[in-house]
Amino acid sequence: MVTPSPTDSTIFEDQSDDYAGVGHSPIPPTPSIISLIEAKLPLHLPQPSCFDASIFEDISDNHFNNDYATTTTPSHRQPVSVVQVVLHLVSAGDYDKAYEYCTEMTSAGIELPKSDIYEAPASAAIAQQSTLSEEAIQAIFIYWVDLLPSIHELEKPRVYQRLKRQVFQTLRSTVTLAIQFSLVMAAKGYANSLAAESISHIMRFASPPVALRFLADFREAGYIYLNSLERPDGCQHTLDEEVAQRKEELAYLIRNLAIDSLTSQEDFESALSLLPTPENPFRLPTAIYDILLTRMRVSRFGKPDDISRVEQLLVDPRYCDTRKFRSESTTTERDHQHLAVLDKARDPESHEYIGEVLASQLEAVVDQILTSDLSPSLLSEFLSGYYNTGRNTVVPHLRQLATHRNKVTAGIFLYAEMAYHYNHGHDLLVLRLFANHLYFSGVPENEVLNAISYLEGSGKDDRGHPTYHVHPIHQQPSKRKVWPTRSHSDLAWLTLLKLQPIGRRFEQFYNTFIQFQTSHKTPATPAATRFGPPRPPMFPSGGAVFTAFTRKFLEGTSQPEHGATAFRTMLEMGFHPTIHHYTIMIEFYIRRKDIRRAFYLVEALESAHPVKAPQDMHKALEDRHNWRAVPGTPPPDVIYYAALIARFTRSKYLQEALDIKTLFHRRFKYVKGVHKPLDVAFQHLRRIKHENLTQVYLK
Numbered sequence: 001m002v003t004p005s006p007t008d009s010t011i012f013e014d015q016s017d018d019y020a021g022v023g024h025s026p027i028p029p030t031p032s033i034i035s036l037i038e039a040k041l042p043l044h045l046p047q048p049s050c051f052d053a054s055i056f057e058d059i060s061d062n063h064f065n066n067d068y069a070t071t072t073t074p075s076h077r078q079p080v081s082v083v084q085v086v087l088h089l090v091s092a093g094d095y096d097k098a099y100e101y102c103t104e105m106t107s108a109g110i111e112l113p114k115s116d117i118y119e120a121p122a123s124a125a126i127a128q129q130s131t132l133s134e135e136a137i138q139a140i141f142i143y144w145v146d147l148l149p150s151i152h153e154l155e156k157p158r159v160y161q162r163l164k165r166q167v168f169q170t171l172r173s174t175v176t177l178a179i180q181f182s183l184v185m186a187a188k189g190y191a192n193s194l195a196a197e198s199i200s201h202i203m204r205f206a207s208p209p210v211a212l213r214f215l216a217d218f219r220e221a222g223y224i225y226l227n228s229l230e231r232p233d234g235c236q237h238t239l240d241e242e243v244a245q246r247k248e249e250l251a252y253l254i255r256n257l258a259i260d261s262l263t264s265q266e267d268f269e270s271a272l273s274l275l276p277t278p279e280n281p282f283r284l285p286t287a288i289y290d291i292l293l294t295r296m297r298v299s300r301f302g303k304p305d306d307i308s309r310v311e312q313l314l315v316d317p318r319y320c321d322t323r324k325f326r327s328e329s330t331t332t333e334r335d336h337q338h339l340a341v342l343d344k345a346r347d348p349e350s351h352e353y354i355g356e357v358l359a360s361q362l363e364a365v366v367d368q369i370l371t372s373d374l375s376p377s378l379l380s381e382f383l384s385g386y387y388n389t390g391r392n393t394v395v396p397h398l399r400q401l402a403t404h405r406n407k408v409t410a411g412i413f414l415y416a417e418m419a420y421h422y423n424h425g426h427d428l429l430v431l432r433l434f435a436n437h438l439y440f441s442g443v444p445e446n447e448v449l450n451a452i453s454y455l456e457g458s459g460k461d462d463r464g465h466p467t468y469h470v471h472p473i474h475q476q477p478s479k480r481k482v483w484p485t486r487s488h489s490d491l492a493w494l495t496l497l498k499l500q501p502i503g504r505r506f507e508q509f510y511n512t513f514i515q516f517q518t519s520h521k522t523p524a525t526p527a528a529t530r531f532g533p534p535r536p537p538m539f540p541s542g543g544a545v546f547t548a549f550t551r552k553f554l555e556g557t558s559q560p561e562h563g564a565t566a567f568r569t570m571l572e573m574g575f576h577p578t579i580h581h582y583t584i585m586i587e588f589y590i591r592r593k594d595i596r597r598a599f600y601l602v603e604a605l606e607s608a609h610p611v612k613a614p615q616d617m618h619k620a621l622e623d624r625h626n627w628r629a630v631p632g633t634p635p636p637d638v639i640y641y642a643a644l645i646a647r648f649t650r651s652k653y654l655q656e657a658l659d660i661k662t663l664f665h666r667r668f669k670y671v672k673g674v675h676k677p678l679d680v681a682f683q684h685l686r687r688i689k690h691e692n693l694t695q696v697y698l699k
Helices: 020-024 033-040 062-071 082-091 095-107 116-127 134-146 161-168 175-186 191-205 208-227 236-264 268-273 286-298 304-314 333-346 356-370 376-387 394-403 407-423 427-437 445-458 486-499 504-521 526-530 543-555 561-572 579-591 595-608 617-625 638-650 654-667 676-698
Strands: none
Touching (some): 082 095, 095 116, 095 134, 116 134, 116 161, 134 175, 161 175, 161 191, 175 191, 191 208, 191 236, 208 268, 236 286, 268 286, 268 304, 286 304, 333 356, 333 394, 356 376, 356 394, 376 394, 376 407, 394 407, 407 427, 427 445, 427 486, 445 486, 486 504, 486 543, 504 543, 543 561, 561 579, 579 595, 579 638, 595 654, 638 654, 638 676, 654 676
């Protein structure tokens, strides 16, 4: 066989043979992964629905659990879904990254599931120090709050007490933050549980137009939630009736709280704008009208026309709801514990029975507390009779029952209890009640605490009273404090004033008092109102405190001219004097034997209020309870004449006392037994007159 040569081309097939066509045809390319995907998948993938929960992987899926088990230990698992990522970041406390991740998902159109796990980052947003602006911090906080579930989406309803405390009771709190938080939570079904805190806070610190606009928005937010409720087929009619009833109850609650809060601030114009009219008829409870009338009658901002309008609404059944409800649904388990103790005191077979009369009064007080219609006079009468028995167990439970009812009932109860102890000289108990159950507003905190410490160490109070021996748990500060009204603050000031000795320390205390009154008059700047921490409500003290300061200045042996200065300061600050101020000034001049100045004030009062015919004493004393301070000179009353006759008689100014008696008979018809101090003054005057006539006859 011949071996072919490498250079011999004949060993290769001719290109013109049968394989030639194959060699010239193109070789098919290998298909790419992209082309395979495009061939098998549609050109546009379907977009996930924001309301389809199936797009989120279930963290309890066995498939993911098996993968975790083959890669890492359970304590070091890495999140592989949206929900797991959020849970991982929140549990680790990395709220900044959680916020960035959630906002990225939201901007991509992915709706995050609602959950109460977002309460922790929301709380941290306003609790931690940050270099961000107030607006940015509030935006982050509201973003987390918006992710909280609605009230019906939770197995057990929550009130988010921590968030409410941070929004309404911290230095980071602002009107803007409170409004945004309240509206978001109201749209989630929390309007009823949030109304008391949000309305009272915003009514107090926001301007009137903003406050009234908030009321309308808050009501509409609650309506939005109620309209979103759904029921199975066949129950829609029942649902519509329930929604309509709940809307009416919500509007009723909002109006009551708003009018109450505005009345306590003496913003009568805004409060009156919320009252019913023929064009917008609805009914308000009697207690709301009574609170509004009482404050308008004693305030210098109350107008006679407005008082007359409220009085007409009060007696009109179209606008006034006179029904009293003792609702068991609003009675908590804690209330039942207090009621059980009170029932034992009314049970004749119990060893804690307090007697038929006191048991009847106690039952009336309990009913009034549960119906939010507490009468201070009835409570004072019960306290006086009960403490006379030497007992002390019932009152703390009554106080707890009142403070857990609502702030109006709590304020009335605390005022009646403080007034009882003040009238009986229990200064320590007055200040303890104020410090333990009321916020320090309108009264210097350091003065109250120092006075309590001084009284506890000195033992000046009579410790034999039963209240000093109650269980220590009832002497601890309350967790449900309320804002004090002017009446509470006045009692605290009067108690502190009694403890101050005449001298330089008393003058410093008076200057502190004046500073607190002027701080109420100083308006806050818009910036401070919008972004700064709100100031607590401080009501200017009434005339009773100025009367006490003036009297103590005039009774002091050194520099009595400070009394006249205090009187002028009161006038300069816009407070209208009462007849009591003129009485103590006239008595001061009588003690100084300056009869000319004393009668100058007497004649000024008489000429300012001339009379044509004497008035009945009964009616005069009744009208005195409804009298309110008005600009100008106050009219003389029965107490004024009784005090002057007694002072002139004690000072041996017989003719001047007879002149005052003549002025009294010109103004009033004397009825013996109506006013005991006046009877005593007339009796003393007759005795002195008889003694003088006897001495003249003997001479």
